[in-house]
Amino acid sequence: MDTAGFYAAEGTAYHEIAELCVMHGLDPADFVGLTMRADGHDIPITEDVPRWLERGLERIAQLSEGAELQCESRVDLSAVLGKGEGGRLDIGIINRTRRLIVVFDWKFGAGVPVQASWKDEAGAEHPNEQLALYGWGFAESAMRRADKLCGDEWTIRLIIEQPRAQGGGGEYDLSYFALEEEIERIGFEAAKTNDPNAPRIAGHVQCKFCKAKLASNGGCKAHSDLVLSLADLTDDDIAQAQEDDVYPPLPRVPELSLERLAYIHSCSDMLSHFLNDVQGYLLDRAKKGEKVPGMKMVRGRAGHRKYKEGVAEDAAAVLVEELGEKAYQPQEIISPAQAEKLLGKEKYSKIKQFVTQDQGGIALVSVHSRGEALRPTEDLLTDDDVI
Ligand code: SF4
Numbered sequence: 001m002d003t004a005g006f007y008a009a010e011g012t013a014y015h016e017i018a019e020l021c022v023m024h025g026l027d028p029a030d031f032v033g034l035t036m037r038a039d040g041h042d043i044p045i046t047e048d049v050p051r052w053l054e055r056g057l058e059r060i061a062q063l064s065e066g067a068e069l070q071c072e073s074r075v076d077l078s079a080v081l082g083k084g085e086g087g088r089l090d091i092g093i094i095n096r097t098r099r100l101i102v103v104f105d106w107k108f109g110a111g112v113p114v115q116a117s118w119k120d121e122a123g124a125e126h127p128n129e130q131l132a133l134y135g136w137g138f139a140e141s142a143m144r145r146a147d148k149l150c151g152d153e154w155t156i157r158l159i160i161e162q163p164r165a166q167g168g169g170g171e172y173d174l175s176y177f178a179l180e181e182e183i184e185r186i187g188f189e190a191a192k193t194n195d196p197n198a199p200r201i202a203g204h205v206q207c208k209f210c211k212a213k214l215a216s217n218g219g220c221k222a223h224s225d226l227v228l229s230l231a232d233l234t235d236d237d238i239a240q241a242q243e244d245d246v247y248p249p250l251p252r253v254p255e256l257s258l259e260r261l262a263y264i265h266s267c268s269d270m271l272s273h274f275l276n277d278v279q280g281y282l283l284d285r286a287k288k289g290e291k292v293p294g295m296k297m298v299r300g301r302a303g304h305r306k307y308k309e310g311v312a313e314d315a316a317a318v319l320v321e322e323l324g325e326k327a328y329q330p331q332e333i334i335s336p337a338q339a340e341k342l343l344g345k346e347k348y349s350k351i352k353q354f355v356t357q358d359q360g361g362i363a364l365v366s367v368h369s370r371g372e373a374l375r376p377t378e379d380l381l382t383d384d385d386v387i
Contacts, residue, residue: 009041011108015090017045018053018106019071022060022091028053029341047337056106056161060091063102063157067095075137080187082194089134094142101142101176103135104159112208112269113168115368116160127172127179129186131158136183139176167365202226204270214281227274230264265364 013036020026028050036043060069070092077085091104107114117125127135135156154176162168174182192198200212200222207213212220228234232251241248253261264271286292307315319327336355340348362374 005039006041007109009039010043011106012038013043013045014049014052014108015106017049018057018090021053021057022069023071027341028057029337032338032341047335051337052108052163055163056104059159059161060093060104063095063100063104064093066097067093067100069093070138073138073141075134075141077133077137079140080133080136080183081190086137087130087134089138092134092138099154100157101135101139101154102157102159103131103138104161105131105134107160107162107168108164109162109168110164112205113165113365113369114160114162115168115366115370116158116170117172118368125172126185127158127174127182128160131160131172132179132182132186136179139179166363167369167371170368170370204267207270208273214277223274227271230267230271262364266366 016036016038017028017031021028031045032047032050034045036045072088072090073092074088075086077087089103090106091102093100093102093104095102114128116128116131118128119125126132135158139154139156155173156176156179158172158174160169160171200220202220202222202225207220207223207226210220210223213223228238231248233248237248256264282292282295283297286295286297316327334342336351339351343351365371367373
């Protein structure tokens with residue numbers, strides 16, 4: 001299966017549900033059980049989807065009260081990024097009373113957490129570039145429609161809602177004046193990429209979907225060098241290990257500094273993408289008939305058995321004849337989420353006492369991520385507990 005395509009299609013389907021809920025006041029729970037067709041894929045809408053949408057929809061409702069809301073507005077970015085450049089923002093809100101412009105972006109990816117802002121080496125905070133551009137484009141078009149709408153006294157709020165990625169999402173406010181300064185910087189950086197000899201700067205965000213990684217001219221050396229450097233390896237180390245028929249020597253984890261380990265951790269998604277790319281690329285070459293040294297193609301485990309389309313009733317008749325009642329699965333009680341939907345919030349309180357919910361695992365995420373930092377276990381001990 002084309003997994004990248006499927007994940008993108010999932011995002012398209014969830015965006016569509018979110019838009020329908022915002023524009024027509026629908027309840028995301030009403031989509032549960034449906035299958036939505038998006039970008040050539042069938043996307044089943046599970047009980048998780050309303051849960052993922054809940055917080056974002058609430059925030060949009062809160063911020064759009066008494067304000068003008070626009071969905072899927074096209075923003076023209078040609079003045080910053082060059083001719084024909086632009087994009088489509090998920091939600092734009094203009095609140096004239098509060099002098100607030102909000103740009104809200106859903107991100108449904110679960111892999112790389114994306115934040116609304118980031119800090120440079122000097123500790124200065126900057127907005128997420130994509131959202132800054134959308135915020136600027138949206139504010140510009142609002143200004144064109146209502147003369148002098150914006151100015152330094154307006155606040156631009158950038159919001160990313162990324163419900164499936166731990167540590168993803170967040171909000172960042174800046175003045176329109178500060179936004180203009182950021183746009184100048186982004187435009188300057190973007191112009192550098194037009195130089196065909198511009199140096200390639202690899203990183204886990206920009207390289208993730210870049211096709212240059214696997215280009216037929218040998219791929220991108222900057223990217224493979226970065227991957228190798230994370231494991232303190234060079235091309236020569238790999239060549240030597242290959243010659244000796246051993247695994248390349250990886251550094252021992254406790255011997256690396258916490259800074260180094262934290263950096264490697266922040267790149268873990270890129271490393272797993274690299275391994276997936278290697279696997280996919282080799283399989284592709286093998287399918288085309290090329291010999292991959294030391295490897296062969298085999299078929300994986302057979303999938304789950306299922307009844308053929310249109311004959312499930314015939315199968316049921318045979319099973320009932322043979323097994324009687326045992327032909328059917330036992331009745332199951334509905335889940336707490338389904339119960340809440342059917343009962344409504346008030347009656348649901350009657351069964352809340354019987355419901356439990358996992359707290360969620362503990363993970364290390366960027367300090368700029370949304371969510372309160374947990375205290376280390378040692379801090380939770382009282383003096384009496386410490387021996
Ligand atoms: S793979 Fe290479 S060309 Fe693509 S973003 Fe990374 S460094 Fe740049």
